[in-house]
Amino acid sequence: MGLTKSEIFTDEQNRLASLFKVLGHPARIAILQYIINQKACICNDLVDVLGLAQATISQHLKELKNIGIIQGTIEGKSVCYCIEEKKWKEIQNLFNLFFEQDVKVGQCC
Amino acid sequence: MGLTKSEIFTDEQNRLASLFKVLGHPARIAILQYIINQKACICNDLVDVLGLAQATISQHLKELKNIGIIQGTIEGKSVCYCIEEKKWKEIQNLFNLFFEQDVKVGQCC
């Protein structure tokens, strides 16, 4: 066990969950906020600012890149990371769609 | 290792990440969607509908209850679960605030 049974869920549920999951770590939230404030940054900036090892930051950046929410451009010997605005808004939209499924609830219990 | 270093992040970052994290599993997304569609449900309904064991569903319900996004009311020998609308909207709001931090980005790289 320990294996999430993705087969039994819809693609939509799996996709949505995997987006939430990537944002479900404070280091990745901190990275995104830093990139937003600075407009862009390189990996080493983050190593200095957050107190995590270079290998760890690099790994988190990779996960963020995987869902497309950030983009990295090689610039000499460093890589410039910035927000991929289109994907950013797309994800925000997806989340809002999820939260706006008719909650016609009312206090039923 | 394997221990998230929460001390080095702000409370806001930790709180936000932990909310995302709870939504970062397809079973919990599926549970929320089912509750919304049915307006309410009991644990056994979910066991029947999703293909997971009772112990597993109960565990997921507990995590959802922990962040306050659902509420459980004892009703005879079963427990009626429903969406806690207030918290639901609060979380949606928090997420939107996160996504609306000035993304004045523009393609910088």
Add this chain to the structure above:
DNA sequence: ATTTAATATCGCAATATTACGATATTAAAT
């Protein structure tokens, strides 16, 4: 009182995640 039904909790095995040191890789600087 006993049985039945619904749920919660415990304990455990399998897998995943987090973090980091060590080691590539690559490009600029000397």
Add this chain to the structure above:
DNA sequence: ATTTAATATCGTAATATTGCGATATTAAAT
């Protein structure tokens, strides 16, 4: 050509999560 700097990747240890069977617990039904 060598050195320096920035990043990525590999391997590994520590911890967390997922899932489930077994076992409580609790309340209704018989």
